[in-house]
Amino acid sequence: MRRTVVILALVAVAACSAEPGSEGWCEAKKKLSKSEWSASDAATYAAHCLIDGLAVGSKAWCESQAEKPKGDWTVDEGTTYAKHCVM
Numbered sequence: 001m002r003r004t005v006v007i008l009a010l011v012a013v014a015a016c017s018a019e020p021g022s023e024g025w026c027e028a029k030k031k032l033s034k035s036e037w038s039a040s041d042a043a044t045y046a047a048h049c050l051i052d053g054l055a056v057g058s059k060a061w062c063e064s065q066a067e068k069p070k071g072d073w074t075v076d077e078g079t080t081y082a083k084h085c086v087m
Contacts, residue, residue, distance in 0.1 A: 019080065021048035021056035057084030 018024035020041075026049035029041060037045070048055050055061060062085035065077060073081070 019056060019083075020044045022084070023055040023058055025049075026055050056080055061085075 018028055021044050026045065029037065029045050057080065065081050
């Protein structure tokens with residue numbers, strides 16, 4: 001019983017973690033020391049968090065993604081669009 005509760009708690013925490021490049025993720029990274037960032041974190045932050053409105057799932061991101069031909073979307077972009085812009 002206890003093991004099940006622990007596993008469910010871990011799954012719940014993992015499900016709530018912010019998607020890299022999302023507004024929540026950008027806010028969380030701002031609070032961390034830059035020495036704690038990976039090279040991938042820095043690249044994602046630069047691409048999505050430095051200019052307002054480019055964070056994944058933001059209104060501007062959703063609008064720019066909607067203008068992009070669907071055939072040019074990556075699988076991740078399609079999933080993220082459905083998660084943040086449609087639902």
